[in-house]
Amino acid sequence: MDNAQLTRKQKDFFDFIIDYKKDHDVWPTYREIADAFNYKSPNSVTQNIQALLKKGYLVKTDDDEYDIHPDYEGNLGLKKTAGIPVRGLIAAGYLQEAVEADLGRITLETLFPNxxxxxxxxxxxxxxxxxxxxxxxxxxxxxxxxxxxxxxxxxxxxxxxxxxxxxxxxxxxxxxxxxxxxxxxxxxxxxxxxxxxxxxxxxxxxxxxxxxxxxxxxx
CATH class of the missing domain: 2.10.109.10 (Umud Fragment, subunit A)
Known part of the structure; x- marks a missing residue:
């Protein structure tokens, strides 16, 4: 499944839903989402949900409700292919002791900040x-x-x-x-x-x- 890349705001929105559902086993209400992101209108919540539907991160159920796409369920909103793990430091001069660390991931936003x-x-x-x-x-x-x-x-x-x-x-x-x-x-x-x-x-x-x-x- 080749989904479109999320913007930073969309990713924050999606991660909030993932984390909330993981903690409470239910979706947050529109009011809880709006309060979390200081939205003045529920329309902002709807627009973000529609964007996630369009990009394939959310799906509509048979009951006409929203749910997280199975590819992302339980994975904190990140597919394994969402980024390349940075596993440490490597010397490009004299030989040095290997340094292993979790330094995050390289994503499209790393390469293209705008x-x-x-x-x-x-x-x-x-x-x-x-x-x-x-x-x-x-x-x-x-x-x-x-x-x-x-x-x-x-x-x-x-x-x-x-x-x-x-x-x-x-x-x-x-x-x-x-x-x-x-x-x-x-x-x-x-x-x-x-x-x-x-x-x-x-x-x-x-x-x-x-x-x-x-x-x-x-x-």
């Missing part, structure tokens, strides 16, 4: 293969300024494209990372119809999580 501002798109095509981005990969994007030579997702005339973006007085040039594909040049008179919808900051595939690659300078 996760609330991120979103992902799945790649279709091979025009960015020389940048290590292949068909079927998930690119991680952020709504932030794109500098010359950055990779970004562009929306133009109802179509999207992932390319290196260059801008000058002659217009906008979208450069692929595959010599089998040509540049896309957008003239100044239609430049305003183009929208950069996200700056590339990394991608995910079966080999792991790859953070952003260095900016390529215009030749």
């Amino acid at each position: 996760m609330d501002d991120m979103f992902a798109l799945r790649v279709s095509g091979m025009s960015m293969k020389d940048a290590g981005i292949y068909d079927g990969d998930f690119v991680l994007l952020m709504d932030s300024d794109v500098k010359d030579g950055d990779i970004g997702a562009v929306l133009y005339n109802g179509e999207t494209s992932l390319k290196r973006i260059y801008s000058d007085k002659d217009g906008l040039r979208l450069e692929p990372a595959n010599e089998e594909y040509d540049d896309i040049v957008i003239e100044p008179d239609i430049f305003e119809e183009v929208r950069v919808i996200g700056k590339y900051i990394g991608h995910v595939n079966r080999t792991g999580i790859h953070k952003g690659i260095p900016t390529k300078k215009a030749s």
Whole structure:
């Protein structure tokens, strides 16, 4: 089951429910949840529950009630795959005595502290293969300024494209990372119809999580 990552607030909300049910063997009431998080309205509780349902951490029962998904029941809200355990320290200089300790876990939030501002798109095509981005990969994007030579997702005339973006007085040039594909040049008179919808900051595939690659300078 491939569930979406929770935001920090959603994780705190979910952990509260898990811990409460573990201690009392029942769900907390809306009022207890609202009091715990200083919510002024029960609607805030409902919105968080709906988000957890959508992301697969909660399920609806046959009685139209909410319950914790079996994958998470009794596990304090964390799947085994929710993070990589940090088991201690290792020297990168002279040999030193091994130090074993529970130093927490490496999660997506460790790698990408601004996760609330991120979103992902799945790649279709091979025009960015020389940048290590292949068909079927998930690119991680952020709504932030794109500098010359950055990779970004562009929306133009109802179509999207992932390319290196260059801008000058002659217009906008979208450069692929595959010599089998040509540049896309957008003239100044239609430049305003183009929208950069996200700056590339990394991608995910079966080999792991790859953070952003260095900016390529215009030749």
